Amino acid sequence: MKKQRGLNTICTHSGELEDKQHKGAVSPLYMSTSYAFEGVEEKRYPRYFNTPNQVGLAKKMAALEHGEAAIIFGSGMAAISTSLFAFVKQGDHVVFQNTLYGGTSNLITEEFDKFGIGYSFTKNSKPASFEEEIKENTKVVYIETPSNPLLTVTDIKAIAEISKKHGLVSMIDNTFASPVNQNPIDFGIDVVLHSATKYMGGHSDILAGTAIATEAHLDKIFQKAKNFGGSLSDFTVWMLERSLKTLGLRVKAQNENALALAEFLQNEENVAKVYYPGLSSHPDHELAKSQMKGFGGMLSFELKEGLDPDLFQQKLKLIKSSMSLAGVESTMLSPAKTSHALLAPEERKAQGINDGLIRFSVGIEEKEDLMDDLKQALEEVKVKV
Template identity: 65%
Template sequence: MNSDKKGINTICIHEGGVEDVVFKGATSPLYMSTSYAFEDVDVKRYPRYYNTPNQEALSKKLATLEHAEEAMIFGSGMAAISTALMTFLQAGDHVVFQQTLYGGTYNFAVKQLERFGIAYTFTEGWNVEDFQAEIKSNTKLIYIETPSNPLLTITDLSAIVGLAKKEGIMTMIDNTFASPINQNPIDFGIDVVLHSATKYMGGHSDICAGVIASTKANMEKVFETAICFGGSLSEYTVWLLERSLKTMGLRVKAQSTNALQMAEYLVTNPDVVNVHYPGLTSHPDHELAKSQMHAFGGMLTFELHHDIDVSLFFKQLKMIKPSMSLAGVESTVSSPVQTSHALMSADDREKQGINEFLVRFSLGIEDIDDLVADIEQAIAKIRSLQVHA
């Protein structure tokens, strides 16, 4: 059967499992061993070599989901990001980073790259002209994130690939917010796809993992770096992640539906002054998002009216959880200033439009009416407290 013709939920469930040849169980058996035979075997298996039975099977599922030739699973999203960057960059090289970027990636760039003689530039914006303006004679890589964390900016995949091919530059994308359910950058010509699998792939707020997906030739290079850095994942977590991936298509579809409905509600809320969600027709890149995404994802951000204390708002929520991470089946909110972008300077956050009133909202799979009611009661409580203050 041609896997290219399988539906996304079929791929999530049936690709890349370990067959239980002994007991014929419906789920993959878990192989916990850290030591395998080296004589009279086809493969010399070792956890740090990313080739134990569960690691190998899961990597096949991930590659299929991202339309890649091969993939590897890591101990965290940052392990995947740092390994990928250090694989394809060396002393004397230059990398162009998108301005709107996950805070952890930003921090890695500013704290680590210069130590290795690698130069970097952040773009002024996220249009292709902004990237073109930063390319130098030694530029080897363009790094993008779309939709971006936390402001959901949209970068034109086709335009970036066109620019990179013209200049002979590699492209790399953090595809975490979209997930492979909503966006497949390799179909547009992107070279390397990265994920924090902690998010939509895990989906239950109980797994920390990362993914790199690309061509066989590129992944051979990644492997040589990865075995030195040692960012492999425990077997039990690999097994849990395979279990979680089986429902990713269903979860992400429900989360995307909830996010669109929530964004449409927040736009009408007088206590909200700004909503960032590419599914809104008012989003400046709505049409671009439609052209390269299957749906608009489960993440949005909104800015509360500036007379509302964000910390108090978080405390008044009864169902939605203030929490640092995202993409679980439960809805969560966070303050990017205090969490994902806390390591950035205040000036750099201001350049991106990240302020203390900004709320990052990860929609779960609850009933949307219950989520709206929780938002409304929290704001009503704050307004009541202000009246009686």
């Protein structure tokens, strides 16, 4: 058996393109949108996801997630929507985890009814809740773990086993964990999805997505993808391949910082609750330990009642109040106003997302500097109350 390369070796070398002309150390960039069709082994076309840079990056993505093949999309939502529609049609049904990224929930509630596709949301993230929702026409089971923004953890292996038992395709949004911390294919999941905008890009300057699976499952996704047209420009593909070289190093630093800051916030008298699977107080801590290699760079928290979360974010000097997540810089936002703003207030409440919840994407800065910033902002909020 061929020895599997280590994480940072995969990040640096898998899928790289050889510069045969100049022997450069990095993959050359092929910007052409028009390729020969006579006398060539493969007819290349950007919308068919097979330009040289797309193919090279897909190999790296597949290696990172221990999958057979991958496809690169223009956004995480393009990866999610295309993959879902590749396996369901009118009259089919999908079981979804109850705690999902707001954009995914909006896709389901806004679009599925138009196509005659049924769906159910689980009551909670426990495996039994998923099995309860399976119907005769169910085709796909979809999970997200850790979830956005409350960091609930779902048992990946159990969901994969339930899916196989019922002959269903299992899908996971693995964005929050990243391939560094979690590899769902190793636990039996069929299709792994990422918003590559986040940890894979890591510098807040790339919009992309990816799906990783077996060759057979990827072919089904490709057949839908070429019609939906969610491909990515080769310049951004090249940028993403470059960014992935430091993925392991960045995420390791973010893991370490997030754990330290979660522990710090948990002991702050003006913080009511902290959501982070790396804390022993987290209800899913033991499950997270069993399926994650690190606990990630994302956490959420709530201030004590009476403290203004908006004012708190305004008083931060180092941590940015900003959309999106997983960049090298630390950012915060209010999910009710951003990532989950598309959900109705009652839907957010049902997921446990209150208006005072703050989501914290921890970067690679020195943790002492981040702690100092949190302390001074908390003090400022106390003064103003």
